[in-house]
Amino acid sequence: MTSNDLGDFLRARRARLRPVDVGLASYGRRRVAGLRREEVAVLAGMNGDYYARLEQGRERSPSPQILESLGGALRMDGQAREHLFRLAGTAPEGGRPQPRETVSPALRQLLDGHRTAAAFVLNPAHDFLASNALADALFSPFGHMDSMARTAFLDPAARRFFTPWERAGEAVVAGLRHATGLYPHYRRLHDVIASLSEESEEFAALWSSHSVHGKSRAVKDLLHPDVGPLTLSYQTFDVRGAPGQQLVIYQAEPSSPSDRALSLLGSLHAARSRRATTDR
Structure with missing residues:
Protein backbone atom coordinates (compact mmCIF):
# COMPACT_ATOMS: atom_id res chain seq x y z
CA MET A 1 0.00 0.00 0.00
CA ALA A 88 -5.62 3.13 10.25
CA GLY A 89 -4.03 0.10 11.89
CA THR A 90 -6.72 0.10 14.57
CA ALA A 91 -8.70 -3.03 13.76
CA PRO A 92 -7.02 -5.99 15.43
CA GLU A 93 -5.08 -7.94 12.86
CA GLY A 94 -4.18 -10.53 15.48
CA GLY A 95 -1.21 -11.91 13.63
CA ARG A 96 -3.44 -12.90 10.72
CA PRO A 97 -1.68 -15.76 8.87
CA GLN A 98 -0.81 -15.35 5.21
CA PRO A 99 -3.17 -16.93 2.66
CA ARG A 100 -2.73 -20.62 1.94
CA GLU A 101 -2.08 -21.44 -1.71
CA THR A 102 -2.89 -25.16 -1.76
CA VAL A 103 -6.35 -26.70 -1.54
CA SER A 104 -6.87 -29.58 0.85
CA PRO A 105 -8.02 -33.00 -0.45
CA ALA A 106 -11.24 -32.65 1.55
CA LEU A 107 -12.08 -29.33 -0.08
CA ARG A 108 -11.29 -30.70 -3.52
CA GLN A 109 -13.63 -33.60 -2.82
CA LEU A 110 -16.32 -31.11 -1.82
CA LEU A 111 -15.85 -29.25 -5.12
CA ASP A 112 -16.25 -32.43 -7.15
CA GLY A 113 -19.39 -33.29 -5.20
CA HIS A 114 -21.18 -30.25 -6.66
CA ARG A 115 -22.24 -31.83 -9.95
CA THR A 116 -25.02 -29.36 -10.82
CA ALA A 117 -23.15 -26.21 -9.77
CA ALA A 118 -19.91 -24.58 -10.86
CA ALA A 119 -17.66 -24.48 -7.81
CA PHE A 120 -14.14 -23.10 -7.45
CA VAL A 121 -11.69 -21.75 -4.86
CA LEU A 122 -10.00 -18.34 -5.05
CA ASN A 123 -7.22 -16.75 -3.04
CA PRO A 124 -7.36 -13.02 -2.07
CA ALA A 125 -5.66 -12.08 -5.36
CA HIS A 126 -8.52 -13.80 -7.23
CA ASP A 127 -6.27 -16.60 -8.49
CA PHE A 128 -8.00 -19.92 -9.16
CA LEU A 129 -6.66 -22.55 -6.78
CA ALA A 130 -9.07 -25.37 -7.72
CA SER A 131 -12.28 -25.89 -9.69
CA ASN A 132 -14.75 -28.65 -10.47
CA ALA A 133 -15.69 -29.93 -13.93
CA LEU A 134 -18.68 -27.62 -14.35
CA ALA A 135 -16.62 -24.57 -13.43
CA ASP A 136 -14.04 -25.63 -16.03
CA ALA A 137 -16.87 -25.86 -18.57
CA LEU A 138 -18.32 -22.49 -17.54
CA PHE A 139 -15.01 -20.68 -17.96
CA SER A 140 -13.89 -22.62 -21.05
CA PRO A 141 -14.16 -19.55 -23.35
CA PHE A 142 -10.98 -18.21 -21.75
CA GLY A 143 -7.56 -19.36 -22.87
CA HIS A 144 -5.92 -19.51 -19.45
CA MET A 145 -8.30 -19.29 -16.51
CA ASP A 146 -5.67 -18.98 -13.79
CA SER A 147 -6.70 -15.53 -12.51
CA MET A 148 -10.22 -14.13 -12.34
CA ALA A 149 -8.86 -10.58 -12.07
CA ARG A 150 -6.46 -10.76 -15.01
CA THR A 151 -8.98 -12.59 -17.17
CA ALA A 152 -11.71 -10.02 -16.50
CA PHE A 153 -9.52 -7.11 -17.63
CA LEU A 154 -7.06 -8.58 -20.12
CA ASP A 155 -8.84 -11.41 -21.97
CA PRO A 156 -10.93 -10.03 -24.88
CA ALA A 157 -13.46 -12.84 -24.39
CA ALA A 158 -14.43 -11.34 -21.02
CA ARG A 159 -16.22 -8.42 -22.71
CA ARG A 160 -18.71 -10.83 -24.28
CA PHE A 161 -18.86 -13.36 -21.43
CA PHE A 162 -19.73 -10.99 -18.56
CA THR A 163 -22.92 -9.01 -19.23
CA PRO A 164 -22.55 -6.21 -18.50
CA TRP A 165 -18.76 -6.33 -18.33
CA GLU A 166 -18.57 -3.05 -16.38
CA ARG A 167 -20.36 -4.54 -13.40
CA ALA A 168 -18.03 -7.53 -13.34
CA GLY A 169 -14.96 -5.30 -13.55
CA GLU A 170 -16.17 -3.12 -10.67
CA ALA A 171 -16.83 -6.20 -8.54
CA VAL A 172 -13.32 -7.58 -9.14
CA VAL A 173 -11.65 -4.29 -8.23
CA ALA A 174 -13.77 -3.77 -5.11
CA GLY A 175 -12.96 -7.31 -3.98
CA LEU A 176 -9.23 -6.76 -4.44
CA ARG A 177 -9.45 -3.48 -2.51
CA HIS A 178 -11.22 -5.28 0.33
CA ALA A 179 -8.49 -7.94 0.36
CA THR A 180 -5.73 -5.32 0.76
CA GLY A 181 -7.26 -4.38 4.09
CA LEU A 182 -7.39 -7.98 5.24
CA TYR A 183 -3.96 -9.03 3.95
CA PRO A 184 -1.83 -5.88 3.63
CA HIS A 185 1.43 -7.82 3.40
CA TYR A 186 0.34 -10.47 0.89
CA ARG A 187 2.84 -10.09 -1.97
CA ARG A 188 0.83 -11.88 -4.65
CA LEU A 189 -2.12 -9.53 -4.15
CA HIS A 190 -0.01 -6.42 -4.59
CA ASP A 191 1.76 -7.92 -7.61
CA VAL A 192 -1.61 -8.49 -9.33
CA ILE A 193 -2.78 -4.97 -8.53
CA ALA A 194 0.48 -3.43 -9.77
CA SER A 195 0.55 -5.39 -13.02
CA LEU A 196 -3.11 -4.69 -13.82
CA SER A 197 -2.66 -0.99 -13.06
CA GLU A 198 0.07 -0.92 -15.72
CA GLU A 199 -1.66 -3.14 -18.29
CA SER A 200 -5.24 -1.89 -18.07
CA GLU A 201 -6.31 1.75 -18.00
CA GLU A 202 -9.80 0.67 -17.00
CA PHE A 203 -8.47 -1.21 -13.99
CA ALA A 204 -6.33 1.77 -12.97
CA ALA A 205 -9.35 4.10 -13.18
CA LEU A 206 -11.55 1.77 -11.14
CA TRP A 207 -8.80 1.20 -8.59
CA SER A 208 -8.51 4.93 -7.99
CA SER A 209 -12.22 5.07 -7.07
CA HIS A 210 -11.50 3.23 -3.78
CA SER A 211 -14.69 1.13 -3.89
CA VAL A 212 -14.47 -1.74 -1.45
CA HIS A 213 -16.55 -4.84 -0.78
CA GLY A 214 -15.97 -8.55 -0.59
CA LYS A 215 -17.76 -11.33 -2.39
CA SER A 216 -20.96 -12.47 -0.75
CA ARG A 217 -24.10 -13.34 -2.69
CA ALA A 218 -25.37 -11.91 -5.97
CA VAL A 219 -26.63 -12.75 -9.46
CA LYS A 220 -24.45 -12.79 -12.57
CA ASP A 221 -25.58 -12.65 -16.19
CA LEU A 222 -23.20 -14.47 -18.51
CA LEU A 223 -23.13 -15.22 -22.24
CA HIS A 224 -21.48 -18.56 -23.01
CA PRO A 225 -20.62 -19.27 -26.68
CA ASP A 226 -21.78 -22.91 -26.38
CA VAL A 227 -25.15 -22.52 -24.64
CA GLY A 228 -26.06 -18.84 -24.79
CA PRO A 229 -27.31 -16.62 -21.92
CA LEU A 230 -26.97 -17.81 -18.33
CA THR A 231 -28.37 -16.19 -15.21
CA LEU A 232 -26.59 -17.67 -12.22
CA SER A 233 -26.63 -16.81 -8.55
CA TYR A 234 -23.42 -17.16 -6.60
CA GLN A 235 -22.51 -17.50 -2.97
CA THR A 236 -19.09 -17.18 -1.40
CA PHE A 237 -17.84 -18.93 1.74
CA ASP A 238 -14.64 -18.41 3.71
CA VAL A 239 -12.77 -21.70 4.07
CA ARG A 240 -12.12 -22.43 7.73
CA GLY A 241 -8.61 -23.70 8.32
CA ALA A 242 -7.30 -22.23 5.04
CA PRO A 243 -6.62 -18.50 5.50
CA GLY A 244 -7.60 -16.36 2.54
CA GLN A 245 -9.34 -19.09 0.57
CA GLN A 246 -12.91 -18.57 -0.61
CA LEU A 247 -15.22 -21.22 -1.99
CA VAL A 248 -17.46 -19.75 -4.72
CA ILE A 249 -20.51 -21.60 -6.03
CA TYR A 250 -22.46 -20.60 -9.15
CA GLN A 251 -25.85 -22.23 -9.63
CA ALA A 252 -29.04 -21.71 -11.63
CA GLU A 253 -32.64 -21.55 -10.52
CA PRO A 254 -33.97 -25.14 -10.64
CA SER A 255 -35.89 -26.00 -13.82
CA SER A 256 -35.11 -22.62 -15.35
CA PRO A 257 -33.70 -22.11 -18.88
CA SER A 258 -30.34 -21.36 -17.27
CA ASP A 259 -30.52 -24.63 -15.32
CA ARG A 260 -31.07 -26.57 -18.54
CA ALA A 261 -28.32 -24.64 -20.31
CA LEU A 262 -25.88 -25.27 -17.46
CA SER A 263 -26.67 -28.99 -17.56
CA LEU A 264 -26.13 -29.04 -21.32
CA LEU A 265 -22.84 -27.21 -20.89
CA GLY A 266 -21.65 -29.88 -18.46
CA SER A 267 -22.58 -32.65 -20.90
CA LEU A 268 -20.78 -30.95 -23.79
CA HIS A 269 -17.66 -30.43 -21.70
CA ALA A 270 -17.65 -34.07 -20.52
CA ALA A 271 -18.00 -35.32 -24.11
CA ARG A 272 -15.09 -33.15 -25.25
CA SER A 273 -12.95 -34.37 -22.37
CA ARG A 274 -13.68 -38.00 -23.29
CA ARG A 275 -12.78 -37.38 -26.94
CA ALA A 276 -9.58 -35.63 -25.94
CA THR A 277 -8.63 -38.60 -23.77
CA THR A 278 -9.40 -41.09 -26.57
CA ASP A 279 -7.35 -39.14 -29.13
CA ARG A 280 -4.20 -39.25 -27.02
Whole structure:
Protein backbone atom coordinates (compact mmCIF):
# COMPACT_ATOMS: atom_id res chain seq x y z
CA MET A 1 0.00 0.00 0.00
CA THR A 2 1.08 3.62 -0.49
CA SER A 3 2.27 5.79 2.40
CA ASN A 4 -1.06 7.63 2.66
CA ASP A 5 -3.70 4.97 1.93
CA LEU A 6 -5.88 6.23 4.77
CA GLY A 7 -5.95 9.78 3.40
CA ASP A 8 -6.55 8.56 -0.15
CA PHE A 9 -9.46 6.44 1.00
CA LEU A 10 -11.07 9.28 2.99
CA ARG A 11 -10.66 11.67 0.07
CA ALA A 12 -12.21 9.21 -2.38
CA ARG A 13 -15.17 8.54 -0.10
CA ARG A 14 -15.71 12.27 0.43
CA ALA A 15 -15.75 12.86 -3.34
CA ARG A 16 -18.57 10.35 -3.78
CA LEU A 17 -21.05 12.24 -1.59
CA ARG A 18 -23.09 15.35 -2.33
CA PRO A 19 -24.38 17.68 0.39
CA VAL A 20 -27.94 16.48 -0.25
CA ASP A 21 -26.81 12.89 0.45
CA VAL A 22 -25.94 13.82 4.03
CA GLY A 23 -28.66 16.39 4.73
CA LEU A 24 -26.58 19.51 4.11
CA ALA A 25 -27.48 22.57 2.08
CA SER A 26 -25.14 23.48 -0.78
CA TYR A 27 -23.89 27.06 -1.02
CA GLY A 28 -21.66 28.56 -3.65
CA ARG A 29 -19.78 27.04 -6.52
CA ARG A 30 -17.82 23.86 -5.78
CA ARG A 31 -14.38 23.51 -7.30
CA VAL A 32 -14.28 19.74 -6.75
CA ALA A 33 -16.86 16.98 -6.67
CA GLY A 34 -18.30 15.80 -3.40
CA LEU A 35 -18.21 17.19 0.11
CA ARG A 36 -15.74 19.76 1.35
CA ARG A 37 -13.32 18.82 4.11
CA GLU A 38 -14.99 21.23 6.50
CA GLU A 39 -18.36 19.57 5.88
CA VAL A 40 -16.98 16.13 6.70
CA ALA A 41 -15.44 17.52 9.87
CA VAL A 42 -18.76 19.02 10.94
CA LEU A 43 -20.63 15.79 10.24
CA ALA A 44 -18.04 13.80 12.19
CA GLY A 45 -17.97 16.28 15.07
CA MET A 46 -14.25 17.04 14.88
CA ASN A 47 -11.88 19.92 14.27
CA GLY A 48 -11.51 20.82 10.59
CA ASP A 49 -7.73 21.11 10.81
CA TYR A 50 -7.49 17.65 12.37
CA TYR A 51 -9.52 16.13 9.54
CA ALA A 52 -7.31 17.90 6.97
CA ARG A 53 -4.23 16.38 8.61
CA LEU A 54 -5.81 12.92 8.32
CA GLU A 55 -6.33 13.32 4.58
CA GLN A 56 -2.86 14.77 4.08
CA GLY A 57 -1.17 11.94 5.97
CA ARG A 58 0.13 14.23 8.72
CA GLU A 59 -2.03 12.50 11.33
CA ARG A 60 -1.76 8.72 11.26
CA SER A 61 -3.15 7.51 14.57
CA PRO A 62 -6.86 8.32 14.79
CA SER A 63 -8.72 6.74 17.69
CA PRO A 64 -11.45 4.14 17.15
CA GLN A 65 -13.97 6.81 18.20
CA ILE A 66 -12.71 9.15 15.46
CA LEU A 67 -12.90 6.35 12.89
CA GLU A 68 -16.44 5.48 13.92
CA SER A 69 -17.45 9.10 13.49
CA LEU A 70 -15.84 9.29 10.06
CA GLY A 71 -17.47 6.06 8.98
CA GLY A 72 -20.86 7.48 9.87
CA ALA A 73 -20.21 10.89 8.36
CA LEU A 74 -19.08 9.36 5.05
CA ARG A 75 -21.99 6.89 4.98
CA MET A 76 -19.75 3.80 4.93
CA ASP A 77 -21.28 0.34 4.99
CA GLY A 78 -19.86 -2.45 7.17
CA GLN A 79 -17.13 -3.56 4.78
CA ALA A 80 -15.98 -0.05 3.95
CA ARG A 81 -15.89 0.77 7.66
CA GLU A 82 -13.82 -2.35 8.35
CA HIS A 83 -11.43 -1.30 5.60
CA LEU A 84 -11.13 2.18 7.14
CA PHE A 85 -10.15 0.69 10.50
CA ARG A 86 -7.57 -1.59 8.94
CA LEU A 87 -5.98 1.24 6.98
CA ALA A 88 -5.62 3.13 10.25
CA GLY A 89 -4.03 0.10 11.89
CA THR A 90 -6.72 0.10 14.57
CA ALA A 91 -8.70 -3.03 13.76
CA PRO A 92 -7.02 -5.99 15.43
CA GLU A 93 -5.08 -7.94 12.86
CA GLY A 94 -4.18 -10.53 15.48
CA GLY A 95 -1.21 -11.91 13.63
CA ARG A 96 -3.44 -12.90 10.72
CA PRO A 97 -1.68 -15.76 8.87
CA GLN A 98 -0.81 -15.35 5.21
CA PRO A 99 -3.17 -16.93 2.66
CA ARG A 100 -2.73 -20.62 1.94
CA GLU A 101 -2.08 -21.44 -1.71
CA THR A 102 -2.89 -25.16 -1.76
CA VAL A 103 -6.35 -26.70 -1.54
CA SER A 104 -6.87 -29.58 0.85
CA PRO A 105 -8.02 -33.00 -0.45
CA ALA A 106 -11.24 -32.65 1.55
CA LEU A 107 -12.08 -29.33 -0.08
CA ARG A 108 -11.29 -30.70 -3.52
CA GLN A 109 -13.63 -33.60 -2.82
CA LEU A 110 -16.32 -31.11 -1.82
CA LEU A 111 -15.85 -29.25 -5.12
CA ASP A 112 -16.25 -32.43 -7.15
CA GLY A 113 -19.39 -33.29 -5.20
CA HIS A 114 -21.18 -30.25 -6.66
CA ARG A 115 -22.24 -31.83 -9.95
CA THR A 116 -25.02 -29.36 -10.82
CA ALA A 117 -23.15 -26.21 -9.77
CA ALA A 118 -19.91 -24.58 -10.86
CA ALA A 119 -17.66 -24.48 -7.81
CA PHE A 120 -14.14 -23.10 -7.45
CA VAL A 121 -11.69 -21.75 -4.86
CA LEU A 122 -10.00 -18.34 -5.05
CA ASN A 123 -7.22 -16.75 -3.04
CA PRO A 124 -7.36 -13.02 -2.07
CA ALA A 125 -5.66 -12.08 -5.36
CA HIS A 126 -8.52 -13.80 -7.23
CA ASP A 127 -6.27 -16.60 -8.49
CA PHE A 128 -8.00 -19.92 -9.16
CA LEU A 129 -6.66 -22.55 -6.78
CA ALA A 130 -9.07 -25.37 -7.72
CA SER A 131 -12.28 -25.89 -9.69
CA ASN A 132 -14.75 -28.65 -10.47
CA ALA A 133 -15.69 -29.93 -13.93
CA LEU A 134 -18.68 -27.62 -14.35
CA ALA A 135 -16.62 -24.57 -13.43
CA ASP A 136 -14.04 -25.63 -16.03
CA ALA A 137 -16.87 -25.86 -18.57
CA LEU A 138 -18.32 -22.49 -17.54
CA PHE A 139 -15.01 -20.68 -17.96
CA SER A 140 -13.89 -22.62 -21.05
CA PRO A 141 -14.16 -19.55 -23.35
CA PHE A 142 -10.98 -18.21 -21.75
CA GLY A 143 -7.56 -19.36 -22.87
CA HIS A 144 -5.92 -19.51 -19.45
CA MET A 145 -8.30 -19.29 -16.51
CA ASP A 146 -5.67 -18.98 -13.79
CA SER A 147 -6.70 -15.53 -12.51
CA MET A 148 -10.22 -14.13 -12.34
CA ALA A 149 -8.86 -10.58 -12.07
CA ARG A 150 -6.46 -10.76 -15.01
CA THR A 151 -8.98 -12.59 -17.17
CA ALA A 152 -11.71 -10.02 -16.50
CA PHE A 153 -9.52 -7.11 -17.63
CA LEU A 154 -7.06 -8.58 -20.12
CA ASP A 155 -8.84 -11.41 -21.97
CA PRO A 156 -10.93 -10.03 -24.88
CA ALA A 157 -13.46 -12.84 -24.39
CA ALA A 158 -14.43 -11.34 -21.02
CA ARG A 159 -16.22 -8.42 -22.71
CA ARG A 160 -18.71 -10.83 -24.28
CA PHE A 161 -18.86 -13.36 -21.43
CA PHE A 162 -19.73 -10.99 -18.56
CA THR A 163 -22.92 -9.01 -19.23
CA PRO A 164 -22.55 -6.21 -18.50
CA TRP A 165 -18.76 -6.33 -18.33
CA GLU A 166 -18.57 -3.05 -16.38
CA ARG A 167 -20.36 -4.54 -13.40
CA ALA A 168 -18.03 -7.53 -13.34
CA GLY A 169 -14.96 -5.30 -13.55
CA GLU A 170 -16.17 -3.12 -10.67
CA ALA A 171 -16.83 -6.20 -8.54
CA VAL A 172 -13.32 -7.58 -9.14
CA VAL A 173 -11.65 -4.29 -8.23
CA ALA A 174 -13.77 -3.77 -5.11
CA GLY A 175 -12.96 -7.31 -3.98
CA LEU A 176 -9.23 -6.76 -4.44
CA ARG A 177 -9.45 -3.48 -2.51
CA HIS A 178 -11.22 -5.28 0.33
CA ALA A 179 -8.49 -7.94 0.36
CA THR A 180 -5.73 -5.32 0.76
CA GLY A 181 -7.26 -4.38 4.09
CA LEU A 182 -7.39 -7.98 5.24
CA TYR A 183 -3.96 -9.03 3.95
CA PRO A 184 -1.83 -5.88 3.63
CA HIS A 185 1.43 -7.82 3.40
CA TYR A 186 0.34 -10.47 0.89
CA ARG A 187 2.84 -10.09 -1.97
CA ARG A 188 0.83 -11.88 -4.65
CA LEU A 189 -2.12 -9.53 -4.15
CA HIS A 190 -0.01 -6.42 -4.59
CA ASP A 191 1.76 -7.92 -7.61
CA VAL A 192 -1.61 -8.49 -9.33
CA ILE A 193 -2.78 -4.97 -8.53
CA ALA A 194 0.48 -3.43 -9.77
CA SER A 195 0.55 -5.39 -13.02
CA LEU A 196 -3.11 -4.69 -13.82
CA SER A 197 -2.66 -0.99 -13.06
CA GLU A 198 0.07 -0.92 -15.72
CA GLU A 199 -1.66 -3.14 -18.29
CA SER A 200 -5.24 -1.89 -18.07
CA GLU A 201 -6.31 1.75 -18.00
CA GLU A 202 -9.80 0.67 -17.00
CA PHE A 203 -8.47 -1.21 -13.99
CA ALA A 204 -6.33 1.77 -12.97
CA ALA A 205 -9.35 4.10 -13.18
CA LEU A 206 -11.55 1.77 -11.14
CA TRP A 207 -8.80 1.20 -8.59
CA SER A 208 -8.51 4.93 -7.99
CA SER A 209 -12.22 5.07 -7.07
CA HIS A 210 -11.50 3.23 -3.78
CA SER A 211 -14.69 1.13 -3.89
CA VAL A 212 -14.47 -1.74 -1.45
CA HIS A 213 -16.55 -4.84 -0.78
CA GLY A 214 -15.97 -8.55 -0.59
CA LYS A 215 -17.76 -11.33 -2.39
CA SER A 216 -20.96 -12.47 -0.75
CA ARG A 217 -24.10 -13.34 -2.69
CA ALA A 218 -25.37 -11.91 -5.97
CA VAL A 219 -26.63 -12.75 -9.46
CA LYS A 220 -24.45 -12.79 -12.57
CA ASP A 221 -25.58 -12.65 -16.19
CA LEU A 222 -23.20 -14.47 -18.51
CA LEU A 223 -23.13 -15.22 -22.24
CA HIS A 224 -21.48 -18.56 -23.01
CA PRO A 225 -20.62 -19.27 -26.68
CA ASP A 226 -21.78 -22.91 -26.38
CA VAL A 227 -25.15 -22.52 -24.64
CA GLY A 228 -26.06 -18.84 -24.79
CA PRO A 229 -27.31 -16.62 -21.92
CA LEU A 230 -26.97 -17.81 -18.33
CA THR A 231 -28.37 -16.19 -15.21
CA LEU A 232 -26.59 -17.67 -12.22
CA SER A 233 -26.63 -16.81 -8.55
CA TYR A 234 -23.42 -17.16 -6.60
CA GLN A 235 -22.51 -17.50 -2.97
CA THR A 236 -19.09 -17.18 -1.40
CA PHE A 237 -17.84 -18.93 1.74
CA ASP A 238 -14.64 -18.41 3.71
CA VAL A 239 -12.77 -21.70 4.07
CA ARG A 240 -12.12 -22.43 7.73
CA GLY A 241 -8.61 -23.70 8.32
CA ALA A 242 -7.30 -22.23 5.04
CA PRO A 243 -6.62 -18.50 5.50
CA GLY A 244 -7.60 -16.36 2.54
CA GLN A 245 -9.34 -19.09 0.57
CA GLN A 246 -12.91 -18.57 -0.61
CA LEU A 247 -15.22 -21.22 -1.99
CA VAL A 248 -17.46 -19.75 -4.72
CA ILE A 249 -20.51 -21.60 -6.03
CA TYR A 250 -22.46 -20.60 -9.15
CA GLN A 251 -25.85 -22.23 -9.63
CA ALA A 252 -29.04 -21.71 -11.63
CA GLU A 253 -32.64 -21.55 -10.52
CA PRO A 254 -33.97 -25.14 -10.64
CA SER A 255 -35.89 -26.00 -13.82
CA SER A 256 -35.11 -22.62 -15.35
CA PRO A 257 -33.70 -22.11 -18.88
CA SER A 258 -30.34 -21.36 -17.27
CA ASP A 259 -30.52 -24.63 -15.32
CA ARG A 260 -31.07 -26.57 -18.54
CA ALA A 261 -28.32 -24.64 -20.31
CA LEU A 262 -25.88 -25.27 -17.46
CA SER A 263 -26.67 -28.99 -17.56
CA LEU A 264 -26.13 -29.04 -21.32
CA LEU A 265 -22.84 -27.21 -20.89
CA GLY A 266 -21.65 -29.88 -18.46
CA SER A 267 -22.58 -32.65 -20.90
CA LEU A 268 -20.78 -30.95 -23.79
CA HIS A 269 -17.66 -30.43 -21.70
CA ALA A 270 -17.65 -34.07 -20.52
CA ALA A 271 -18.00 -35.32 -24.11
CA ARG A 272 -15.09 -33.15 -25.25
CA SER A 273 -12.95 -34.37 -22.37
CA ARG A 274 -13.68 -38.00 -23.29
CA ARG A 275 -12.78 -37.38 -26.94
CA ALA A 276 -9.58 -35.63 -25.94
CA THR A 277 -8.63 -38.60 -23.77
CA THR A 278 -9.40 -41.09 -26.57
CA ASP A 279 -7.35 -39.14 -29.13
CA ARG A 280 -4.20 -39.25 -27.02
